[in-house]
Amino acid sequence: MTLKEAPYAVRATRRNGAEVVHVYRREPDAKRRDRLQRLVTLGPLARQAGEALLRRAVDADPKPPVARRRGKGTGRPAVWPLAVGPFRAVTAEWGARIALFALVARGLRDAARLPLAARHVAEMTGTDAAWWVGLATGARADRGLRALRILVDAVA
């Protein structure tokens, strides 16, 4: 899957010395073009808590793009660890999970609960995760997000 085809993408960057991961989703931009737009960011703590989820997400692409310059290595870029800088395409199913976990984790600081939430999110089907993303980004996002955080044990 190329970035042009990808419904979701992630990109690691450094912020204040720590690594954060931005989650991008394909949606219309200001010029009404379908482009990857930043939806939410996994902060350093959430990024650690969601490490397994993130690795699985970037690893799940059944057809990763071949490297531009063939002849180097296997022709496939290494999917993990996530290099700082480049975008990495993510499937709809795993993109929804990553986005959902990032939405859940946004603003939370409980290091014990975040991994548990990540596990719960990883267990969701892609369909369920997308449904929750819709709820957590829609008109009554606050209510949806509050319910979701309780359900995935992100908060007591």
Added chain:
Amino acid sequence: MGSGTAPKATGTVRQSCVPRIDVLGEDLEDAIYAASLDAVVRRKDAPPVYGDAGTFFRNTHPSQNLRAVARSIFKHLNDLTNPGIAVRLNTGFGGGKTHALIALWHLAKHSGDPNLGKDIIGAEHRPDRVAVAAIDGQSLGANAVALREGRWLRTLWHELAWQLGGGEALARLDAHVLDDPASLPAYDITASILPPGPVLILLDEIVLYVAAQGGANSPEATTTLLFIRQLMAIANARPGLALVITDPGAQAGYGGLTEQLDSERLRRVMQARNMTAGEAARAVNDAQSMIAPEAARAVEEVDPVGDESVAVLTRRLFERIDPAAAAEAAAAYGDTYDRVRADHPHLIPAEAVPATYRAEIAAAYPFHPRLLRTVRERLQAIPSFQRSRGTLRLFARIVKQVWQGDRDVSIITAGDLDLAVSSTRAELLDRLQRTAFVPAVEADLFGHAPELDARFATGDTHTRVARALLLESLQIDPPVIVDVADLTLATLRPSDTGTEPLEAVRRLAEAAWHVLDLAGDKYRFSVEASAMKLLEEEVQRTAETDARAPVRTAVQSYFGTTPLKLVSWPRDAAMVGAATSGTLVLCEDLDLARDIVAYQDAPVRGDPHGSRIRRLYRNVIVAVAPRADLAATAYRLARRHIAAQALKERLDATVAVKGQGALAAALALEQLRPYLQRLPREMTEAARQAWNQVVLPENEPLTLTEEYVTTAVGGGATTGQQQVLKMLRANGLAFEDGAALGSGIIESKILPGTAPHEGDADLFTGKAIAERAYQASGMAVFPDDSPVRRGLQAAVRDGVLAAKMADGSAHSSTQYAYGPQADRQVRERAPGQDLPLMPVDAMTIYGRPAAPAVKAWFAVPDKPDVDGPAAHACHCTAPATGDTVSTWDLAKRYAATRPLVRLSLVTESEKAIEDAIAGARAFNATAPRLSVEVGGKPRVPASAASDQPGDVAVSLTRVKVTDAVQLTQAVINLARTLEAPGIGAQVDMEFTGDAAPRASAKVVAGIANEDRYKIEATFGPEGAS
């Protein structure tokens, strides 16, 4: 949720333990674990681990029982004044008897060597020299015991004589007794073959020898038994003699004795007398029943391993085990169990609760005590499992596998038993006669469990849990039910939070084909297929194409039919007409959607690049297509749902018959139930999410993001169309409700391309303007014509256009004109006075205000001398003020000069109700009221014609027309049930303010189908407004 501190990191078994070299050897020969006394004593070809005394003692754990038996025997060997001893080693096959005999052999042979075997018995307790003889019954032929001095000895006593006294003793015996297994030597002769001083006689597997001799009906076997009885009697009388005899006993929980026999032993018995397997088995059982009472005469019975099997095992397999690492592992696991138990008491079994369990972990290290318990309680209950050598061999395989595997572990658990390794698999499935589990292993251990691990990113948790569950389930008689607490104990790691095994086994029960959920968090690996396998088979029988229909239905139902007209699943662009109303097209794929919004004819077969007609009204069409991967998910779920329903019907039928398989069917139905409840919702939701590509003519496809798809929360259900429009509106790609096309845009972009009306470049029909708007580039989507109508209203208000309505009235930004040309009335429009919503039909003409034709709309002809109706040459007598008239002619006459205050239209036509409503619409009254009367006789069938059907009369009185849609439909439906129904409808309208002169103008201009209405019109005074 777990709590407490993070678990302490533990060292790994590879770091802290050193396996013995033979365990990691290239070829783990069975001989290494199958001790043979004959190989040590007679053949001298035993592997060093048995044949070399030094190596043997290094590998042998000095168990309490072994030390006790050695002490007892050597005490009697040392004591040349008191009677000797007969000892019976009594365990099942593989119970460690032979190992004990070899230990005694080496101790006796090296009795004077203080460095050997001192862990078992110190040199100070041993005589300097012991005469020792050992016979392994399993290597004896029925009539040939051993080749000695160039001849085949045929009896046990001859062999003993040779071993204890050599050729000289043999010759002495020959002088007194025949070498004939059926001729028992006299007691004294037997006693005479024993040399003076300490003598140790070891007899192993005599049961097999007796069986080979023919068992109960054989005189040779009987003689052998009598000889053994003699030996025991001598041992109990002669000082310095110790006799050790082994027999397999009758262990509780063991099956028949012969089921414990390995094929090699049975083969030897069969060969001895050319017996069949059945005969050999019977002979062994006979032999055991003969031997047991004899052996029972022994003064001591000893189980050489006792309860120290763990130490025996670890000593045999490991050169070195770091006790600090064992203590560390015990602490880490103990802490983990305490922590998990605090949060989830039901996940940790009672055995792991006491503090002593930590000591058990340390003692069993590097194995987990639960693994040892499973082997002891589950595998050792399987008749074909050999207690000592089977356990030893199995654990040796595990150790080798862990040391050669990819990953190290902190402790070896049942979850580390990798059945992909052929030797482990052969050990557990082939040797234990559990090959029926092979399909289960292939499907679930190698298939579903790793798939679940990958899907849920859980490392190898599912695989470990599946392995542990399989190991527990190998005992099938009676079948084992495994509690989730036991599985947790068997597989939990300190790094886990605690619920991983529970979650894994639940998922396995849902996905795997042979994992049965027995309710109450109890599970079992089953040879039989679970409902999941039946479901998978049913899925394979379900055609992929069948899954498309329910997905399409779900999508079509979700998108609904309003406010846009829905065109579902066209095969090509030609199937989507060139409509001027808002249209939403549901497409099967993205390419088709692009084609449909771009063209309005189908591509020519064989000439796909041929010239095609571009879609004319492109601003009223939206296509929606799926993302291929998400659609595939929806189809997969739909296919599964169809299969689940079919399977349910099949299982229901099986249960109903109550015959064979009804119980299994009921269990499968129970497993299937959650799927039947869940799949429809999942399929519908997946289908909605899949159709998320919105295609417009001038845009690349846009993604309908999740917030526009999620629905039905808190009763806020909405349709897909509304969501698509919401997204388009949020991005400025569709007109909002109540939005208008700007008058500037109408002037600059729309009018220049609009077809002129009747050749006049300044005049346009409303229809032509709307059609031009629907074609223009750079426009948003028109969900309906209201943006154009509002735009035209604004254009008239702003002076860009003037409009002439179908009734002849005309509007400009400043004026309002009405009445026939000969009697045209023109009024100035008051500031702020609103305009009606402009029609976009072919009867309404719009023109640029400066155009001559438009000016003519507002031109007032020269007035006749006399104003008003009285001046007309008319036969009627028009009332002066507030009069009511009841003909169209009079009404038109009055309407020319007076405002219409009240109007009633009465119709009795066939379509009376529709006509009445149409009349009300023609006058655009503020709150028209509808009255309807329907009467007649109900239709009755011919057969009941003689009955009196009665009469029906229904009336609606002054119902608001806007509220009357459903009521009038009900009345119409009622009328259809009547025989020759009589229908009458009347609509009453009142006009005030500006509406009154407009209504007058309408009367003057006339309305459609005027002749269908009777009229009653009331006019205000002339000049009033």
